[in-house]
Amino acid sequence: MKPLNQEAKFIDPISDPRWDRFVEGHHFGWICHLSGWKRVLESSFPHIKGYYPVLLDSSGESISAGVPVFQVKSWLTGNRLVSIPFATLCDPLISTPDDMRQLLELTKGLYLNNRNAYMEVRTLMSSDLMECRWFSKSLVFKNHYISLAPGLNEIRRKFHQKSVQNRIKKAINSGIELKTGESEADLFEFFKLHKLTRKRLGLPCHPYRFIRNMWYEFYPKGQISLFLALKDGHNVAGLISFKYKKRFSMELGAVNHKYMGISPTHFLYWNAITTAYKEGYHILDFGRTSSLNEGLMLFKKKWGTEVVDLPQFYYPHNKGRAQNEESIKYRIISKLCKIAPINLQETIGDFCYRHMG
Template identity: 30%
Template sequence: MTVVVGIDDRRWCEFVEGHTDATLFHHPAWCRVLERAYGYRPFAVALERPDGRLTAGLPLMEVRGLRGRRWLSLPFTDACRPLSNGQDPALAEALDAERQRAGVRLVEIRGPITSPPGHPAARGLNHTLTLRSDPDDLLRTFSRSQVQRNISRAVREGVRVRRSQERADLLEVFYRLHLQTRRRHGVPIQPRTFFEQLWERLLAQDLGFVLVAEVDGRPAAAAVFLAWNGTLTYKFGASDPASWTRRPNHLLFWEAIRWGCEHRYATLDFGRTDFGNEGLRAFKQGWGTIETELVYATLGARAPALGDRRLTAALGAVIRRTPSWVCRLAGEALYRYAA
């Protein structure tokens, strides 16, 4: 039997918390962050046993825009695989039936559903690192030229990394570096409300933390990691180009790996890499990661186009050539429509 439940429904929470494949992106708290920051409506479609227990399911959010109503699992999320327990065909059919019943044109799933009526498509690469109980054993498996040498250089150059769960380290230190990074890349920054919700609903609840790398007492790089259910997930990173020669980012990741090993996490997820971004791909491969294709699936219409590249290029040029407040304003006004 198919049921549509709220993401705070007791049965859904118990199902997610008891599922070994669930990541923080299946957790109700992540949906609440997106809901409060962007106004999307969260819910879950699940399969239910006669005794009321859920056996498979997927969190979704309804997005309304120029392309009509769509269900996404989930917006601004690299991966959110269906928790199907081997019931892919039944879950796919249930999702499609609910889509049609609600009059929704498209369901986009940030994970694979290979059985009909799903339409799978590779949308990038994912890199994961299997953690060990002894981080020093893991260190010896990293690329000597790309990783081990750069970690040692960062230490010699006096880079210091601190782990923080302080609000100011997210909303001030990280945010400033992130704004510089987004402006340099010519893309809008997420609304400040998003980071406020990220702090309130995740980091303040011990579901993640900020790492800050400092050089001579000044922030050189910072990263946000989400942590739950055995998976440590790299979500955001930012750095000051003036400090790149001291390799602060390598030391940031090494400290995250050490923390994950010491706290018995099983996996570090390095997140999505777009096709063609060979520099980022090489960086992640240097840590001895396992590379897999990131496959998304759609129900209903085929996967939407990735957007007008000319418009994206024009917006990027404006952001790079104008003050930081333009990057902030563009994010406040437009970011929610990029889902």
């Protein structure tokens, strides 16, 4: 039974200014909770539509809890509800298990009416507030981060000597230069590197319209940054990061593998860390990593990171499934991305992301 004087309803976060104020004030609030993320997703992907169930107090002036839920429709991967698509970090914006119960009751209509296979709720800090009798739980993904409180000298001391410290020195001595991206032309230079990187790794590249929409939504507000590494006037690596509240999160990285010998990725990561520290952020985030990706897990560990689980919850109980990098579908797409020529990478990415979320 819901508490007295608390109303459960759907709101439109784009037209209702209360939502972004609520995100800013909630201890779990992150950039992907903002109304701007809904604009980015819906303008980038026609198969995704966002709904925002909230709990209001009796005055109707204050939001006390909310969980963005997005309808993802696909004939290939099935219909489902996801909170929140393409967000490396997110949580239900709740304070108690009863908040989640009420929001789940309100969301059940969406789940049933659109014949969804399941609802997926991704978490970072709120997992203790999720009642497991309602959900299945998966622990496939991890989050690596560095506390910036100790200062740059102490942070650097924890880096692996050979794999990180020496590579940073090598990159600096090679004459790599840092450029801060300020225009769409800079963004497109990053995207060209992004296509090369995803092909090499056997991953579909993000549609350019998605990256572009993120840029125009968050760059004017100072919530996204782009670093480029230049060698002899050529862009050899790039890094896109989110900046919100006290967290600086490295989201998308790209590198020309021909220049990996001079470690431009290490150069950009170190510059991200120093920038985040100087700008007063508390956490430097390395994003989300599948525990099945042992190489990437080890790479991030060598930066002296802390590691925590990113639990995913699925409703109804035992209905959901975590992504599996060993699945047949994943291996087919990975093989296709690796063998396809560079001029087909955007086509493959557009098709794959039409069914992802």
